[in-house]
Amino acid sequence: MECVEKKLVCVSCPMGCRLTVKVCGDEITVTGNTCKRGEVYGKNEVTDPRRMICSTARIQGGVHPVVPVKTDKPIPEKLKFKCMDVINSLDLKSPVTAGDVVAANILDTDVNIVVTRNM
Numbered sequence: 001m002e003c004v005e006k007k008l009v010c011v012s013c014p015m016g017c018r019l020t021v022k023v024c025g026d027e028i029t030v031t032g033n034t035c036k037r038g039e040v041y042g043k044n045e046v047t048d049p050r051r052m053i054c055s056t057a058r059i060q061g062g063v064h065p066v067v068p069v070k071t072d073k074p075i076p077e078k079l080k081f082k083c084m085d086v087i088n089s090l091d092l093k094s095p096v097t098a099g100d101v102v103a104a105n106i107l108d109t110d111v112n113i114v115v116t117r118n119m
């Protein structure tokens with residue numbers, strides 16, 4: 001059976017442990033992690049990598065022309081550009097409050113886009 005090894009840095013906390021993830025068929029082993037979160041992170045990175053997206057969206061009537069937004073959960077990495085298309089298509093109107101959902105269940109992922117500051 002062919003095995004593949006991938007070197008990663010765990011970004012789940014500031015310690016930044018250097019992980020080695022070995023995939024042999026259905027078996028995935030993670031070494032180099034200091035805690036269980038690193039093992040989960042390493043396995044997810046090779047099976048279903050996800051990313052938080054932070055950006056800005058257009059807003060009318062605010063003190064600035066754009067307002068910061070982010071996904072409220074990590075989104076599958078393969079959808080990050082489509083997620084940016086959704087964010088770039090937003091045309092918000094002031095006032096907005098930090099935490100407001102401005103796009104719900106984007107791309108059928110159960111991930112929302114939320115505003116991260118009042119404006």
Ligand code: SF4
Pocket residue numbers: 010011012013014015016017032033034035036037038039
């Ligand atoms: S393995 Fe644990 S201690 Fe190491 S960076 Fe990841 S979360 Fe932090």
